[in-house]
Structure formats: structure tokens, C-alpha cells
Amino acid sequence: xxxxxxxxxxxxxxxxxxxxxxxxxxxxxxxxxxxxxxxxxxxxxxxxxxxxxxxxxxxxxxxxxxxxxxxxxxxxxxxxxxxxxxxxxxxxxxxxxxxxxxxxxxxxxxxxxxxxxxxxxxxxxxxxxxxxxxxxxxxxxxxxxxxxxxxxxxxxxxxxxxxxxxxxxxxxxxxxxxxxxxxxxxxxxxxxxxxxxxxxxxxxxxxxxxxxxxxxxxxxxxxxxxxxxxxxxxxxxxxxxxxxxxxxxxxxxxxxxxxxxxxxxxxxxxxxxxxxxxxxxxxxxxxxx
Numbered sequence: 001x002x003x004x005x006x007x008x009x010x011x012x013x014x015x016x017x018x019x020x021x022x023x024x025x026x027x028x029x030x031x032x033x034x035x036x037x038x039x040x041x042x043x044x045x046x047x048x049x050x051x052x053x054x055x056x057x058x059x060x061x062x063x064x065x066x067x068x069x070x071x072x073x074x075x076x077x078x079x080x081x082x083x084x085x086x087x088x089x090x091x092x093x094x095x096x097x098x099x100x101x102x103x104x105x106x107x108x109x110x111x112x113x114x115x116x117x118x119x120x121x122x123x124x125x126x127x128x129x130x131x132x133x134x135x136x137x138x139x140x141x142x143x144x145x146x147x148x149x150x151x152x153x154x155x156x157x158x159x160x161x162x163x164x165x166x167x168x169x170x171x172x173x174x175x176x177x178x179x180x181x182x183x184x185x186x187x188x189x190x191x192x193x194x195x196x197x198x199x200x201x202x203x204x205x206x207x208x209x210x211x212x213x214x215x216x217x218x219x220x221x222x223x224x225x226x227x228x229x230x231x232x233x234x235x236x237x238x239x240x241x242x243x244x245x246x247x248x249x250x251x252x253x254x255x256x257x258x259x260x261x262x263x264x265x266x267x268x269x270x271x272x273x274x275x276x277x278x279x280x281x282x283x284x285x286x287x288x289x
Contacts, residue, residue, distance in 0.1 A: 003143060007086050009028075009088055011268050012125060013088075013126070013127070015130045028101070030063060032270050033062040034059050035060050036060070048268075062273065071101045075117065079115050085116070085117045086136070087119045088136060091123050091202075092121045120150055122157055124197065126267055127237065130283075159288065161288075164196070166279050193208045194219060220256055220282075230284075230285040231285075233259065236264075236284075240280070247264065253282070
């Protein structure tokens with residue numbers, strides 16, 4: 001059966017539980033720690049509002065990638081059922097989770113040589129990874145084979161544009177993304193960076209503007225520069241507990257481009273730990289990243 005396979009994602013794709021359940025998408029869960037206590041989206045979740053409130057209160061937050069054993073535990077039940085696997089992994093430029101998936105796949109192929117296990121580095125993050133997964137799901141549900149879906153993702157992943165801004169440079173400084181001097185001066189001058197995920201799946205600054213509203217509007221301008229002739233029936237927005245800003249951005253995108261369908265959801269704790277509360281990110285297909 002050409003369609004006897006399962007698409008697997010992970011928590012950093014930021015797809016809501018309702019979506020995962022509707023499309024029967026299993027996921028690997030990255031672990032995060034708040035003041036030394038560990039949490040996991042499946043076995044010990046934390047409400048996103050609470051997580052960002054704790055960050056605002058200067059809780060100590062850390063994250064941990066998926067290890068190969070976790071990936072094995074996720075993959076193997078499907079192999080036992082005679083199903084193949086296509087795992088669309090969080091960017092290798094930001095985490096070792098992709099490599100853990102590769103190691104698990106190699107081990108399992110020895111045990112299940114008749115099964116296909118494909119691990120794809122999406123070079124994407126948050127709902128950028130989620131949007132690629134969404135397109136893959138649409139293709140699978142339309143009857144496309146595992147190899148057809150894999151090829152499409154690999155051919156189009158560098159057209160998945162990530163644009164995002166943060167409300168404060170504090171958390172990017174903590175994560176080593178900007179210098180202390182940049183964070184201090186940026187805070188004093190109300191400077192808001194606009195960043196993207198580059199072709200290697202890493203975070204790179206593309207612009208900086210003064211003021212929160214201007215940073216959101218700048219993302220819409222950059223979308224117009226990058227979208228080119230790409231057809232977008234949907235766009236995704238993720239946010240670090242700032243739904244009003246996410247809705248404002250969605251409204252501006254709809255006015256500018258006439259794209260009605262969209263998904264808005266939280267930036268998960270394992271990404272939000274590095275970007276912080278107030279993050280807003282926009283995802284769509286463009287001519288290039």
C-alpha cells in the first residue's frame with residue numbers, strides 16, 4: 001500500500017493538539033526545565049501562559065533535545081504495525097534532535113530491514129516547521145507516496161520563509177544570539193530586531209526598527225519583498241503569549257495579500273525559552289528565504 005506510512009513531527013513544529021489529533025500525527029517531545037523541574041508536552045505539560053509568566057518573573061529556563069532512545073520509542077510501534085515513517089525534524093541548525101532521529105532510524109533499519117524510515121531536516125522552526133508539515137499532511141491525505149512527500153519537502157524547504165521579531169533582546173542575549181551591549185542599547189532606544197531562519201536553519205538578523213508596531217509592519221513589508229509569484233493559500237503565525245499582536249499581524253497580512261486562511265498558535269516552551277515572551281513569527285512560502 002503506497003499510503004501505509006505515518007508522518008512524524010516534534011513539539012518544536014508548534015502545531016496545536018487539535019491539529020495533531022485530527023490528522024493523527026505523532027510527535028517527539030523535547031524536554032524543558034523551569035527552575036530545575038522538568039516538563040514534557042505529553043507526560044508533564046505546562047500551560048503556555050504560565051510558562052511565559054514564569055519567564056517574565058525571571059525563572060531559570062533550560063531545554064533539552066530529543067535523544068535517540070526517545071526517537072526509537074516513538075518510531076518503533078509504527079514499524080511493528082508494518083508502517084513506514086517520514087519524520088520531519090526541527091532544524092539541525094538549532095538542535096541535535098534531527099541527528100537523534102537519524103541515529104534511531106539507522107538502528108531500527110537493522111531491526112526492520114523491510115521498512116522505510118526517512119528523516120528529513122526541515123531547516124525550519126516553530127510554525128515554519130509546522131507549515132511544511134501541514135503541506136506534507138495535505139499531500140499524504142491526497143494519496144501521495146512517502147517518497148513523493150519527502151521529495152517535495154526537500155525541494156521546497158528553502159522557500160519556507162520565517163520572519164520574526166521579539167519584544168525584548170534580553171532572551172536572545174541570554175541565548176548568545178546578541179551581545180550584552182546590543183541588548184542594552186536596543187532596550188534604551190526601543191529597538192526591535194527582525195530576524196529570519198537562513199538556508200542553514202540558523203537565526204539571522206535581517207533588519208531593526210524602532211517600536212513594536214513598526215516591527216510587525218516591517219514583517220509584512222518583507223513578506224511582500226519575498227513572496228514573489230509563490231501561491232499561498234494559508235499563512236501561519238506563532239507568538240510568545242502576545243495574541244493581540246499576532247492577530248494584528250494576521251489582519252495586516254490579510255489586507256495586503258488577501259490570504260484568508262491562517263493558523264495562530266503559541267511558540268512552544270522549548271523555542272520560547274530562547275526567544276522569550278513577546279515573540280511574534282510569520283511563516284509563508286516565498287521565492288527564497
